[in-house]
Amino acid sequence: MYFHESEVIRDKIILGNEIDHGSETQHIAYGTDAGFLIGCAVSVASVLQNNKDKTFCFHLFTDKCDSQNISKFQQLSKEFSSCIIVYIISTERLIGLPSNKLWSTAIYYRFIIADILREKCQRVLYLDSDIICQGDISELFLVSLADNIIAASIDRNKEWWQNRAHALNMPELENGYFNSGVLVINTNGWASFNLSEKAISLLSDDNVVPRLGYYDQDVLNILTCGNVLFINPIFNTQYSLNYELKDHPDCPIEDTTKLIHYVGPTKPWHIWAKDYLAARPFVQAKEASPWCDTPYQKPSTAMQYRYAAKHSLKAGEYIAGACFYYSYIFCKIFK
Structure with a gap:
């Protein structure tokens, strides 16, 4: 050992x-x-x-x-x-x-x-x-x-x-x-x-x-x-929530799926990804758990700000997307 x-x-x-x-x-x-x-x-x-x-x-x-x-x-x-x-x-x-x-x-x-x-x-x-x-x-x-x-x-x-x-x-x-x-x-x-x-x-x-x-x-x-x-x-059904940035994502999650694996840098506990249909199993489990009142995580790194901007713009949230993008630029330059 x-x-x-x-x-x-x-x-x-x-x-x-x-x-x-x-x-x-x-x-x-x-x-x-x-x-x-x-x-x-x-x-x-x-x-x-x-x-x-x-x-x-x-x-x-x-x-x-x-x-x-x-x-x-x-x-x-x-x-x-x-x-x-x-x-x-x-x-x-x-x-x-x-x-x-x-x-x-x-x-x-x-x-x-x-x-x-x-x-x-x-x-x-x-x-x-x-x-x-x-x-x-x-x-x-x-x-x-x-x-x-x-x-x-x-x-x-x-x-x-x-x-x-x-x-x-x-x-x-x-x-x-x-x-x-x-x-x-x-x-x-x-x-x-x-x-x-x-x-x-x-x-x-x-x-x-x-x-x-x-x-x-x-x-x-x-x-x-x-x-x-x-x-x-x-x-172990693997799916990246960043696939949602595509026009027609092919999501493999089905009713018969036992374990959903959210691969990739964007997770269902990130505030910019929680509203996707694919993230719903996580959201439902969270709401029924002692962590129901725990806030979803906001971006804190350059990579997270970049993805937050992309997902916000995809959702038509242009002001939030612009704010996240400027934060991304700031992190890249000064951090």
């Missing part, structure tokens, strides 16, 4: 009664930072709202969580008789790993999660914080992993698999490249393969990093190639 709890967990806050880790308990984990905490919170609420007959233990790994959010998580755990454990992470061992404007070091929390939870459960469902549940997900806890390390859904299409296979010099990926936002993790298999240690090693290798376009996801595809069970895309 590469990450040990005593070394990377600064604090652990148990909300609700810690559930007996028997076969009836379903474990779900998230890795998030402050910018995505509202997404994580509403994601947890959406799972509970759509799976009321299940017993869950949620494991939330984050670098910080203020008292107001802790109180709301406590309220949520009480309402649904579930256990929510908040792990405050020490991130020193992740400093220096590749990151950019879209992805902070929080994308690497999943490597800590798999190691820490091995003693609690043989299987854990990892979800990105930009995922919303709108159906029964019990199938994910019943699927046979056999000797596979993880189960995951494909990312995009065969052309994209070929793209990643070529970029990563891994011809085997032409047979399937997965999205890492939803992972059913075989914790024993993960540990036996020393996957966390191997992943951090690749992410620290100057010869490998330049080939990585999707840091943690690329590395996971490289290391688990041949040991992945591909599952139905209804458990």
